[in-house]
Amino acid sequence: MASRYELELIISSAKDLKNVNRRHGSLKPYVVVWVDPAAKLSTKVDNEGDTSPCWNETLLIPVPSRIEDSTLYLDVVHFKADDEDDTKPVVGSARLFLPHVVEEVGFGAQAVRTLELHRPSGHPQGKVEVKVSVRDPRYRAPESAYAVPCVDQVVKKEEAEVVKVAIHGKSHIMPTKKLGRRECQLVTFDLPFLAFYYNQKLLCYKGCDFEDMVGKLKDGLAVVLEEFYQLAGKLEKDEDGVFKVVYDDEMEGVEVLEASADHISVSDLTDVESTIMMKDLLPHTLVLNVEGLHKPLLVLQFTKLRDGLAMGCAFNHAVLDGTSTWHFMSSWAKICSGADSVSVQPFLDRTKARKTRVKFDLPLDPTAANPNGTSEPPPLLRERIFRFSESQINRVKSTLNKTPSDGSKPFSTFQSLSTHVWLAVTRARQLKPEDVTVYTVFANCRKRVDPPMPESYFGNLIQAIFTVTAAGLLYANPPEFAAAMIQKAIVTHDAKAINKRNHEWESNPIIFQFKDAGVNCVTVGSSPRFKVYDVDFGFGKPERVRSGSNNKFDGMVYLYQGKTGGGSIDVEITLEAGTMERLEKDKEFLMEV
Numbered sequence: 001m002a003s004r005y006e007l008e009l010i011i012s013s014a015k016d017l018k019n020v021n022r023r024h025g026s027l028k029p030y031v032v033v034w035v036d037p038a039a040k041l042s043t044k045v046d047n048e049g050d051t052s053p054c055w056n057e058t059l060l061i062p063v064p065s066r067i068e069d070s071t072l073y074l075d076v077v078h079f080k081a082d083d084e085d086d087t088k089p090v091v092g093s094a095r096l097f098l099p100h101v102v103e104e105v106g107f108g109a110q111a112v113r114t115l116e117l118h119r120p121s122g123h124p125q126g127k128v129e130v131k132v133s134v135r136d137p138r139y140r141a142p143e144s145a146y147a148v149p150c151v152d153q154v155v156k157k158e159e160a161e162v163v164k165v166a167i168h169g170k171s172h173i174m175p176t177k178k179l180g181r182r183e184c185q186l187v188t189f190d191l192p193f194l195a196f197y198y199n200q201k202l203l204c205y206k207g208c209d210f211e212d213m214v215g216k217l218k219d220g221l222a223v224v225l226e227e228f229y230q231l232a233g234k235l236e237k238d239e240d241g242v243f244k245v246v247y248d249d250e251m252e253g254v255e256v257l258e259a260s261a262d263h264i265s266v267s268d269l270t271d272v273e274s275t276i277m278m279k280d281l282l283p284h285t286l287v288l289n290v291e292g293l294h295k296p297l298l299v300l301q302f303t304k305l306r307d308g309l310a311m312g313c314a315f316n317h318a319v320l321d322g323t324s325t326w327h328f329m330s331s332w333a334k335i336c337s338g339a340d341s342v343s344v345q346p347f348l349d350r351t352k353a354r355k356t357r358v359k360f361d362l363p364l365d366p367t368a369a370n371p372n373g374t375s376e377p378p379p380l381l382r383e384r385i386f387r388f389s390e391s392q393i394n395r396v397k398s399t400l401n402k403t404p405s406d407g408s409k410p411f412s413t414f415q416s417l418s419t420h421v422w423l424a425v426t427r428a429r430q431l432k433p434e435d436v437t438v439y440t441v442f443a444n445c446r447k448r449v450d451p452p453m454p455e456s457y458f459g460n461l462i463q464a465i466f467t468v469t470a471a472g473l474l475y476a477n478p479p480e481f482a483a484a485m486i487q488k489a490i491v492t493h494d495a496k497a498i499n500k501r502n503h504e505w506e507s508n509p510i511i512f513q514f515k516d517a518g519v520n521c522v523t524v525g526s527s528p529r530f531k532v533y534d535v536d537f538g539f540g541k542p543e544r545v546r547s548g549s550n551n552k553f554d555g556m557v558y559l560y561q562g563k564t565g566g567g568s569i570d571v572e573i574t575l576e577a578g579t580m581e582r583l584e585k586d587k588e589f590l591m592e593v
Contacts, residue, residue, distance in 0.1 A: 005063040005107075007072060007098070009033060010056070010131040011043055014076060017051040017091050017126040018119065021078050026050045028079040029091055031128070035072055035098075036064045045079045051126075063098070067134065068380050072096040076117060076128065092117025092125050099380050101132055108135045163269075165280040165303055167259045172296075173218055174232055174253035175225040182229060183236075186243040187354040188502045189445070189460045190318050194243065194362060195511040198284040198299075198314040199325065200548025203532075204266050206308040207539045213309050214258060214302050216538060220336035221254065221300075227342045228328050230319060230458065235292040241359035245297070245319055257283060257301040266308040270544040282548040284314035290362050292316045312548070321460040323444055326530040336537040346458035353453050353461055354502060360509045381554060382580040383572065388417070390567035392591050396420050403480050411483045413567065414528075414559075415490070419483040421557060421571060422522050424589035426471050428575070428582040431520060433472025438518025439486060441465050442525050443493060450495035463501060465493045466518060514553040525551075526558040528569045533561055547572060554579075 011031050019027045027050050034040040039062055046053035063070050076091040094115035105111045110133045117126040207213050225232050232254050233247035261281070269278065279285060283299040297319050301312035315325055324346070331342045388396075397416040411419075422439045431437060442462045446453045453461060467482075467489045474482055517523040532545040547558050552574045562568025575583065583589060 005067060005134055007035060007061040007063055008110075008133045008135065009059045009061055009072070011059065012056055012129040012131065013049075013052070013054040014117075014126055014128045015052045017053070017076065017117070019051055020089065020091055021080075024081070027053075027091070029053045029076050030079055031055065032075045032077055033059060033061060033072065035061055035070050037073075039064075063134070067098050067102055070098040072098060072132070074115060074128065074130075076126070090120055092119055094118065094128060096130075096132065098134055102134055103380060105133075109133060163261050163264050163277055163280055165259045165261045167257055169258045171218075171256050171258075172252040172254065173221045173225065173256055174249070174251075175229055176222045177226060178249050179226070179229055179247065180249060182233075182247040184230065184245050184348060184350055185357065186235075186245060186318060187350045187459070188356055188358060188506055189354060189462065190350070191243060191358060191360050191509065192505065192512040193317040193460060194288070194290040194360065195513070196289055196317055197550035198287050198289060199317040199322075200282045200284070200550045201313045201315070201325070201329075202278055202282055202544075202546045202548060203311045203313075203535065203542040204269050204305075204308065204544045205311065205537070205539055205542055206266050208307065210302075210304040210309060213537075213539055216336050217300075217302065217311075218256065220332055220537070221256075223335045224328070224332040224342060225254065227345050228331070228458070230348065231298040231315075231328065233297060234294070235290070235297070235316070235318070237293075240357065241361065242357045243318070243360060252296065255283075255296040255299045257299070258304075259301055260304040261310070262304060262306055265306040266310075266543050269305075269310065278310075278546065279549055281310045282312040282314065285549060287314070287550075289316050289318040292318065308543075314548075314550075317551075318460070320458060321442075321444075321462045322526050322530060323446070323455065323461070324458045326532065326535075327456060327458070329535050330531065333535045333537045338538070344456050347454050347456045348458050350457075350459045352451075353449055353457065353459075356502070356506050358506050358509055362511065380577045381552065381574050382577045383552070383574050384580055384584065386571045386573065386590070387562060388569050388571065388591070389562075389564070393417060393567050393569060395591065400479055400483050403478075409487070409491075411480075411487060413569075415483055415487050417559070417569060417571070418486050418524065419479050420589070421573070422482055422486075423474055423479060424583060424586055425522050425555065425573070425575065425579070426474050426520070427589075428579045428586060429520060430582070431471035433470065433475065435471045435520060436468060436518075437471050437474070437520040438522070439467040439482075440517045440521055440523040441486075441490070442523075443490060444527070445493075445498055448494055449498055463493070463498055464517070465489050468518065471520070514551075517553075517555070521555040522557060523553075523555055524557045524559060526560060528559045528561050531561060533563055533565070 021027055028045050028047050030045045031043045032040055041059045041061060043055045043057045046055060074094045078089045078091055080089050094117050101111045110131050113130050115128045115130060116124050119125045229247045230245050233245050233251060236244055236246045238244060281303050283301045297316040299314040303310040393413060397413055400411045400416045426437050443465050445461050445463050446455055446457050467485045533541050545560060554576050556574045558572040560570040562570050
C-alpha cells in the first residue's frame with residue numbers, strides 16, 4: 001500500500017562521536033535511518049571527518065503508518081574493514097517522534113533538530129544535526145504558501161512557529177553568605193517525583209531596561225537563597241542508597257541563562273494557547289528530576305523581549321511542590337522589591353513529616369524512567385486555556401449548591417469547578433457508559449498529616465486523591481453526583497489515609513508514570529489559591545503566568561488565579577486533539593448564554 005506521508009530528512013553533520021574503531025584507526029561513519037524497519041536507508045560513508053563527520057545528504061523516507069504512531073530512528077554506524085572484526089560498529093542511536101515535528105511546524109515545513117546520540121549502554125555520546133519535514137507526497141505547496149496545518153489540530157498561525165531564542169550567557173548564583181554543608185533527606189512524599197520531569201513555569205513582565213531587571217533579579221536571588229539554599233544544591237545518595245538534597249558552599253548553585261528574542265513582544269505571548277511557541281523560553285525541557293544528581297535543582301532563563309522580559313523557571317519537583325515553589329517566588333519578589341529579609345522562613349526539616357528512610361533505585365539510563373511509561377510516541381495533544389470569570393464560577397457553584405450534599409456541607413469553589421471540568425471532558429471524550437473515568441487531584445497535605453505541618457514546609461507534601469466512576473453514571477445523574485464524590489474523596493483523605501498510602505509505597509517503592517493518574521483521567525495540579533499574579537519583582541505584576549510542556553499528558557489540568565483578580569480562574573487543559581476540538585464547541589462548558 002502506498003505511504004500516506006513521506007519524510008524529507010537532511011542529515012547535515014555530527015560531532016563528538018565516540019571512535020569505536022580507535023584500535024585500528026579513524027572512524028568512518030555513515031547514518032542509517034528508518035520509520036519502517038523493512039525500509040531502511042543510509043547515507044554515504046564519510047571517510048575524512050572521523051568523529052566530526054559531514055554528510056549533507058537528503059533522504060526521502062516513506063511513512064507507512066499514521067503520523068501519531070510514527071517515529072524516526074537513526075543509527076550512526078562505523079563502516080568496518082575486513083580486518084576490524086573486533087570493532088562494534090554502532091556508534092550511537094537517536095530517535096525523533098514525528099508527531100512532535102508536525103505539532104511544532106505543521107505539514108510541509110522544516111524543523112531543525114540536534115539529536116543526542118546514545119551509546120548501546122545508554123550513555124549519551126555525540127550529536128547529529130538534521131532538518132526534517134513531514135509532507136503529503138501527493139501535494140506540493142507553492143513557495144509562497146503556508147505549511148499545511150495538521151488535520152488533527154486547530155492551531156493559530158502565530159502559534160505554529162517556535163520563538164527563536166538566542167542564548168547569550170550563563171552564570172551561577174549562590175547565597176550571599178557562606179552556609180557550610182547542609183543535608184536534608186528526601187522523604188516518601190518527595191521520592192515518587194524523581195521519575196517525573198522538572199516543573200516549568202513561565203512569567204512574562206513588561207519593562208524597557210532588561211539589564212537592570214536582570215541585575216535586580218540576580219541580586220535578590222542571592223539574598224533569598226540564604227533561606228532557600230536547598231535550591232542551590234544537588235541531589236545525592238547516602239551509603240544506604242537513600243536520596244538527599246545537599247548544599248555546599250563549593251557547589252555552583254542556581255544556573256541562570258540570559259537570552260534574547262527581541263522580535264517578540266510580551267503581548268505576543270499573553271494570548272498563546274500552546275506551549276509549543278514558548279518551549280525555547282523555558283529551560284530543562286524533558287529533563288528528569290533524578291538528573292538533579294548532576295544538574296542544578298533550579299535553572300532560570302531570563303529572555304529579553306521587545307518590550308519586556310520572559311522568566312522561564314525549571315524546578316526539580318523532587319525537591320519542592322507548588323506551595324513551596326510559590327513561597328520561594330513570592331519571597332524572592334519581595335526581596336527584589338525592597339524587603340531586607342524573607343518574612344516567612346521555609347520550614348526545612350522534611351523528616352518532621354515522615355521519618356522513614358527508603359532506598360529507591362532508579363535506572364541509570366534516564367530514558368528508562370520515562371514517565372510516559374512507554375517507548376511509543378504519545379498521541380497528538382493540544383493545550384488550551386479556558387478563562388472563567390468570577391461570575392461564571394459563582395454560577396457553577398450556586399447551581400451545584402441548590403441541592404445540599406449528603407454531609408450538608410456546601411460544595412467549595414474548587415469542588416464545583418472540578419465537577420464542571422470533569423463532566424465536560426467526559427462528554428468530549430465520548431466515553432461509553434461502561435468506560436471508567438478518574439478524577440485525580442494532588443492535594444496539599446500540610447494540614448492533613450499528624451502532626452500538622454506549617455504552610456511554610458519546604459518540600460513535597462502533596463498526595464494524589466482519586467475519584468473513580470463509570471462514565472454512564474456521570475451521564476445519568478445530575479452534577480451533584482460527581483461533586484459529592486469529589487467532596488467525599490477530599491474530605492476523607494485524612495492522616496490515616498495518608499499514612500496508609502505511604503506505608504504501601506514504602507513497602508514496594510515504584511516509579512510513578514502518567515498512567516498512574518488513572519484511565520480516562522482528569523488530573524489537577526497547581527491551585528488558584530497560589531497568588532501567581534502578585535509576584536512583583538519591582539517592575540510590575542506579570543502579564544501572564546503559564547506552565548511549560550513538561551509533565552503534560554492527556555487529561556492534565558493546571559488551575560491558576562485569573563489575571564483579572566477577584567475569583568476568576570484560568571483552566572489550562574491538555575487533551576487529545578479531537579477531544580479538545582469537541583470541548584471547544586461545548587456551550588455548556590463554555591457557559592455561553
